[in-house]
Amino acid sequence: MQDTQLMLRVREGDEGAFREIVELHQKRILDLCYRYVGNQADAEEVAMDVFIQLYKSRHTYKPEAKLSTYLYRIAVNLSLNRIRDRKRKRLVSFEFLGKDHPFDPESPDSERPDAVYEAGERETIVRKALDSLPEKQKTALLLRRYEELPYDEIAAAMGTSVSAVEALLFRARETLRKTLKPLIP
């Protein structure tokens, strides 16, 4: 496997191999972090932290699991840490926008047809809905919907079982069907 060969070279101190690994996985890790933390700057920092952690642990690398699974696991943990830090510092997030937010499920406007929402509004609504999910449900959904990972890889990345992943996705979709009702034709 390409990743395995490259990581074995990285373990021996080959910087070119490390660069190749970064270029192979950068986009998917950055995308996952972006969808998790919600802004480009934080996503880039977290993504860099992922690869720094990989680099620091290069001497103990063992080709037992897929490298991408390992990277996803680090990315999820570091993204969660970033979100928790942000909440502690009380930076503005969608959770604090309250009733000024364009979408309130209890408002009569929530019955507006999908076409009435502009693209920017839809993105905001979806982001808020995802942010409102419990962490594990959100993680499972992001890995399934956007990274298109099969259930066994999601389970490996999250350190859980396939049946747990199935339950998490079921509950996440059940919640989102209600909160995103206006966007579902």
Add this chain to the structure above:
Amino acid sequence: MKCRDVEKMLSAYSDGESPSETKALIDSHVQSCESCRRLLEETRALSKALDVLPAAKASPFFYTRLKSRIQAEERIQRTPWTERLLIPVSAAAIALLGFWLGTVAGGNGDAAKQENSSLNAAASTSYLDTFDSVPSASFGDVYFALAGQE
């Protein structure tokens, strides 16, 4: 299959993750059950609605910045721990010294104030007139006259 059971399996079914036997049962149920068929359509429509969340923008200098961060961290790791502690420890020592000096200076001012108030207290008792002579024709005058005769 009952709708209650099918509903729980529709999420995995829509992801193509149902075992083949289960998939066949759900296929058959959905064909004849409008409620479950609608639920399946909503699940697929939900997946489509999530399309709106964009991917991150490309980061052209990502590796360059990553490399700089790694090199900076390695430099810090190579610096002996004694040097790494030097600046914060020095700053703390200077702060403590400043605090101590301030305390001492403030304490000297208090001592001066105390001495001054003692002098004032001493000055205020001068009304006692200790060395004035005894008034004439007073008991003191007679006493001293008698004492002088003995």
